[in-house]
Amino acid sequence: MALYTHVKNKDEMAEHVADALIGGIDVRTLGALTWQDRIRTLLRAHRDLILKHPEITPFVAAASAQPGPGVIRFNNSITGVLEQAGFTEDVAQDLYFTLVTHNYGSVVTAPSGAAASNNLLKYNEGLGTILAAYQDRMARPALGLVESMRERLRFGRK
Secondary structure, three states, X not given: OHXXXXXXXXHHHHHHHHHHXXXXXXXXXXXXXXXXXXXXXXXXXXXXXXXXOHHHHHHHHHHHHOOOHHHXXXXXXXXXXXXXXXXXXXXXXXXXXXXXXXXXXXXXXOOOOOHHHHHHHHXXXXXXXXXXXXXXXXXXOOOOHHHHHHHHHHHXXX
């Protein structure tokens, strides 16, 4: 009963747990990596966390209107890397949501057993396509994001 003097209900408590788990992703060991490898490292750690604790996904999504300090720290780490790479703040935030959504989608569709390694290859391929499309958007602003992704998928470029 004492716990409920600090939180309204079980869902709010779960949101705090999910936030703490995401906030526990180590963002400090990214120094010498390229910006793309920094992003991949952070996102793979995030994906591994939600694969290990899939039950946190709905609570993180529910808390997205008012994210906790852990989610904010993770968001700032990714958007900071993207802004250092030359993306505007708006594009960095948009790309953050695209990448995190890709993570959640890959977990929902992740098979177990032998097919899991193939799923990881598809995950990495999708991640590469998203990053490349946003790079194209930065380099060629007239080319829309959707057109860039279609072009990359049609010609098999990464």
